[in-house]
Amino acid sequence: MQTHLSTQAESTTDIPAEMLRSMYVAMLRIRETEERLADMVAAGEIRCPVHLYIGEEAVAVGVCQALETDDYIFGNHRSHGHYLAKGGDLRAMVAEVLGKETGCSRGRGGSMHIAAPEVGLPGTSAMVGAGLPLAVGAAIACAMQGTAKVAVVFFGDGATEEGGFYESLNLAAFRKAPVIFVCENNLYSSHVHIRDRRPADNLDALAAVHGMPAPRIDGNDILAVYHTTSEAVARARQGHGPTFIECRTYRWRGHVGPNYDIDKGLRSPEELAEWQARCPIQSFETRLLHQGVLTHADVTHLRQCVTDEVAAAIAFARQSPYPDPNTLHDYVFAP
Amino acid sequence: MLRELSYGLAINEATRQMMEADPSVFLLGQGVNSPWYVGNTTTGLKDRFGPERVFDTPISENAVTGAAIGAALAGMRPVVIHPRMDFALLAVEQIVNQAANWRYMFGGHIGVPVVMRAIINRGGEQAAQHSQAFQALYAHIPGLKVVMPATAYDAKGLLIAAIRDEDPVIYIDDRWLYAYSDDVPEELYEVPIGKAALRRSGSDVTVVATSYMTQEALKAAADLAGAGIEIEVIDVRTLKPLDDALIFQSVAKTGRLVVADAAWLTCGFAAEVAARVVCEVFASLKAPILRVALPDTPAPMSASLEKVYYPAAKDIITAVQKLLNR
Ligand SMILES: Cc1ncc(C[n+]2csc(CCOP(=O)(O)OP(=O)(O)O)c2C)c(N)n1
Ligand SMILES: [Mg+2]
Numbered sequence: 158m159q160t161h162l163s164t165q166a167e168s169t170t171d172i173p174a175e176m177l178r179s180m181y182v183a184m185l186r187i188r189e190t191e192e193r194l195a196d197m198v199a200a201g202e203i204r205c206p207v208h209l210y211i212g213e214e215a216v217a218v219g220v221c222q223a224l225e226t227d228d229y230i231f232g233n234h235r236s237h238g239h240y241l242a243k244g245g246d247l248r249a250m251v252a253e254v255l256g257k258e259t260g261c262s263r264g265r266g267g268s269m270h271i272a273a274p275e276v277g278l279p280g281t282s283a284m285v286g287a288g289l290p291l292a293v294g295a296a297i298a299c300a301m302q303g304t305a306k307v308a309v310v311f312f313g314d315g316a317t318e319e320g321g322f323y324e325s326l327n328l329a330a331f332r333k334a335p336v337i338f339v340c341e342n343n344l345y346s347s348h349v350h351i352r353d354r355r356p357a358d359n360l361d362a363l364a365a366v367h368g369m370p371a372p373r374i375d376g377n378d379i380l381a382v383y384h385t386t387s388e389a390v391a392r393a394r395q396g397h398g399p400t401f402i403e404c405r406t407y408r409w410r411g412h413v414g415p416n417y418d419i420d421k422g423l424r425s426p427e428e429l430a431e432w433q434a435r436c437p438i439q440s441f442e443t444r445l446l447h448q449g450v451l452t453h454a455d456v457t458h459l460r461q462c463v464t465d466e467v468a469a470a471i472a473f474a475r476q477s478p479y480p481d482p483n484t485l486h487d488y489v490f491a492p
Numbered sequence: 493m494l495r496e497l498s499y500g501l502a503i504n505e506a507t508r509q510m511m512e513a514d515p516s517v518f519l520l521g522q523g524v525n526s527p528w529y530v531g532n533t534t535t536g537l538k539d540r541f542g543p544e545r546v547f548d549t550p551i552s553e554n555a556v557t558g559a560a561i562g563a564a565l566a567g568m569r570p571v572v573i574h575p576r577m578d579f580a581l582l583a584v585e586q587i588v589n590q591a592a593n594w595r596y597m598f599g600g601h602i603g604v605p606v607v608m609r610a611i612i613n614r615g616g617e618q619a620a621q622h623s624q625a626f627q628a629l630y631a632h633i634p635g636l637k638v639v640m641p642a643t644a645y646d647a648k649g650l651l652i653a654a655i656r657d658e659d660p661v662i663y664i665d666d667r668w669l670y671a672y673s674d675d676v677p678e679e680l681y682e683v684p685i686g687k688a689a690l691r692r693s694g695s696d697v698t699v700v701a702t703s704y705m706t707q708e709a710l711k712a713a714a715d716l717a718g719a720g721i722e723i724e725v726i727d728v729r730t731l732k733p734l735d736d737a738l739i740f741q742s743v744a745k746t747g748r749l750v751v752a753d754a755a756w757l758t759c760g761f762a763a764e765v766a767a768r769v770v771c772e773v774f775a776s777l778k779a780p781i782l783r784v785a786l787p788d789t790p791a792p793m794s795a796s797l798e799k800v801y802y803p804a805a806k807d808i809i810t811a812v813q814k815l816l817n818r
Contacts, residue, residue: 205617205793256617256794267619267793283621284578285551318550319582346551348526354550413528421527479796486789 172380174450178459180222180379181445184214184438185463187238190247193467194237194254195415203254205267210238212377212409215437216341217242219382220309220402223390224277229295229308231288232281234269235408239281239311245273248470257477264480265488285346286319288312289338293329296336296393307335307393309386315346317360326367326401335393337386338364338401341376347412348423364401376404377437407432493678500670502644503533503609506651507571509680511541514569517655518545520556521573521609529575530611531670557583557608561591561660564606569655577610577664578624591660592635606661607654612703613667614754614791615798623791625755627702630662631732631764637661637685638731642706644674646729649683657685666704688735690742694722697748697812700739700765702728705752705784705803712808723750723812731761739765740773747778750811754803757785782811 191211197203210217217238221230224243232239240250246261253260254268261271262280272280279295282288292310299306316322317340329336340360344351351358364371370389374381382404389400409429411418419426445451451459497505511517518541523529525538525548538546549556553574560572574580580587587608595603614623631638637659641647647665654661691706692713701709706727713723724742728734743749749769751762762783769781784807792801 204795205619206622256796262793264794264797265619265792267617269621270619270793283619284582315551318552320552320554347523347529349548353548423527480792480794482796482800485792485797485800486787489789 176222177445177450180218180383181438181441181451182459182463183218183242184379184441185460186247186466187214187217187241188438189463189467190241190251190470191237193471194251195410197471199415205254205256205269206413207254207268208235208413209408209410209415210235212432212436213341213343213406214238215379215382215441216339216376216404216406217311219379220311220339220386222383223386224307224309226276228306229277229279229292229299231292231295231308231310232278233285233288233312233316234281234283235313236271236281236311237268240271240273240278243273243278244276245271245278247466248473251470252474252477255474255477256479257474258480259474259477263488286312286316286321289316289325290321290328292336293325293334296329296334297332299335305394307337307390309337309339311339311341313346314340314342314344314351314360315354316340317363318346318354326364326369326399329399330367330369333396333398335396336399337389337393338399339386340401340403341406342403343406343408345408345412345424348418348421350424361401361403364403369399369401371401371403373403373405376406377435377440379437379441409433494675495678496673497644497676498671498673499641499644499647499665500532502648502676503651503665504535504537505676506648507534508537508540510652510655511537511545513680514655516567517569517571519571519573520547520549520560521575522549522551522553522556522579523575524548524573526575530573531667533665533670534573553579553582554586558586558590560606560608561586561604564604565594565602569605569607571607571609571655573609573611575611575613576622577612577626578621580608580610581626583608587630587636587660587662588633592633594635595659596635603658604660605658607651607663608660609663609665611665611667615668615802617793617795617798618791619793620790625786627664627731627753627755628760628764631761635660636732638664639685639729640664640666640703640731641683641729642669642701642703642727644672644676646683646689648676649681650685650729652680653682653685656682661685664703668704669707672707683729686730686733686735688729688738689727690738691725691727692723694724695746696721697723697750697815698726698739698742698746699723699750699752699808699812700726700728701752702731702761703754705754708803708805709752709808711805712812715805715809716812721812721816721818734764734768736768736772739769743769743773744776747776748815749777749781750784750808750815751781752784752803752808755786756788757783758788760785779815782815784808784811
């Protein structure tokens with residue numbers, strides 16, 4: 158099915174070692190956070206719907222590495238990785254998932270509605286496809302304001318089934334809006350495989366007919382994601398309009414919650430194993446070790462730092478208070 | 493033959509029996525084959541009828557709903573499911589501009605016998621976009637019928653009536669009711685659209701309720717009876733066309749009215765009931781009308797806020813006591 162992946166075997170040599178390390182750490186942080194959240198959902202400590210990003214970390218980190226802090230991103234129901242990769246505060250995100258007042262949305266939004274406006278994330282919507290027109294609008298605003306900022310929207314393969322997907326691509330293309338459509342094609346929409354939803358797995362072709370570049374890349378290869386996004390960002394900043402990037406990837410866990418959806422007969426253990434063997438973090442780690450960017454001692458140290466940071470964030474969230482019921486009606490409008 | 497059946501399985505049975513009885517009935521929508529989206533309301537139907545008549549759809553609410561309407565124009569009786577009422581907002585254009593207007597716009601020559609099943613699934617810290625109850629929005633539209641069963645018996649009977657109806661029916665079921673059981677006939681039967689049900693007789697206060705709030709009103713009634721207060725509980729069942737005669741009759745007897753509807757207060761269904769009572773039987777009223785509804789605030793996520801957000805039996809009790817100056 159993966160017919161024409163543009164195998165961008167770019168060398169790492171053009172990227173400073175410090176940056177490679179920080180990309181590695183950014184993926185580790187997402188993975189560790191999500192693994193711990195998964196445990197907390199399983200234990201009943203987290204009750205809100207949680208859509209885990211485990212297995213897709215290279216997309217968020219590769220894309221956000223190509224952005225500046227004041228560029229915009231928009232997400233979806235599965236946005237923990239997007240939020241963290243863009244620089245959102247870890248403690249505030251964990252607290253949000255636990256429904257605490259110290260959460261990034263003050264416990265009003267939960268896992269599906271996280272925001273970090275200070276680093277360019279105005280919020281994530283759980284309505285499939287809703288982020289696309291929002292990103293187009295933000296991009297149009299960036300251009301109107303005379304800035305070189307861009308807007309990125311992350312969405313799944315399922316979102317391409319909404320009419321708003323086509324409307325957004327067309328609007329962006331004819332307005333030459335500085336927007337980058339990042340499609341995370343993980344082959345599933347909820348319980349349904351893409352083959353049971355479309356006559357063909359050809360999302361890149363759908364985008365291409367709108368007259369924009371539409372590369373299809375290995376979303377588990379962080380450098381391919383980074384380089385492709387960098388080109389798209391440069392194009393957008395120069396006023397040449399949008400790009401669509403189809404990132405082929407896979408979510409290890411089930412659609413929602415910590416389970417794998419294998420018990421429910423929705424996918425095979427072989428398919429999962431095949432993708433786990435292509436772990437975006439493991440392969441990048443191996444590459445960095447091989448090239449001497451990291452030593453084994455570095456790996457051990459960095460993993461420990463991440464574990465500690467996530468543990469501290471969870472402790473912070475646990476100690477935080479729940480929203481005061483008397484504040485139920487706050488924030489419907491500006492004060 | 494009666495036997496006890498849950499609300500969720502009553503919906504399932506009504507769908508199955510209507511599909512057996514009428515080859516023009518088919519089922520489509522997101523999650524009809526999902527292990528989680530629609531509870532047990534469609535379990536087994538695909539195995540029984542095959543993928544031609546029971547099909548899960550892409551995430552394309554507008555096209556899927558429009559296709560159901562088009563199929564209805566071409567002689568079918570589709571049931572289109574939206575597993576969260578919130579998602580159906582993407583289909584509102586087709587429902588309102590097309591389905592609702594069609595019969596009138598073409599001088600009565602052709603109607604749209606489609607059923608749109610929309611599920612309310614609030615709570616569980618799902619927050620603002622997965623918890624909404626839009627019954628008032630649909631009840632506002634001429635040409636749409638809106639039903640909200642509160643019991644397993646009605647869940648089956650109203651779905652059968654909705655599928656047999658010649659016009660578009662918005663059938664709103666509530667996940668919080670799925671586990672409620674009562675006696676349900678095995679055979680096909682209709683609960684007529686446009687008929688409310690008297691669930692409990694009482695002389696002190698009339699409580700008119702929709703859907704889940706009917707069950708809460710019955711809990712409140714049992715509690716209040718312990719304190720010597722007898723409330724009359726009317727389950728609206730059909731929001732449009734509304735059986736106001738039964739409501740007027742009851743208010744003429746009690747002189748006091750509480751309307752309980754678990755949706756937003758402003759311009760909500762409770763306001764419509766209150767307006768009709770004031771307009772038609774004002775002289776019977778001994779006290780102001782009270783509404784138990786959601787505050788004009790989006791659904792919060794955190795359980796600490798959800799607890800105070802959703803109305804329940806205790807809010808009905810408070811309203812009744814207030815009307816009686818207790
Ligand atoms: C408008 C709308 N329809 C349906 C849903 C229910 N839903 C939530 S996530 C999802 C699947 C989305 O799949 P995809 O876009 O591929 O993203 P993924 O979950 O795979 O990351 C669905 C159907 C929704 N949230 N919003
Ligand atoms: Mg997907």
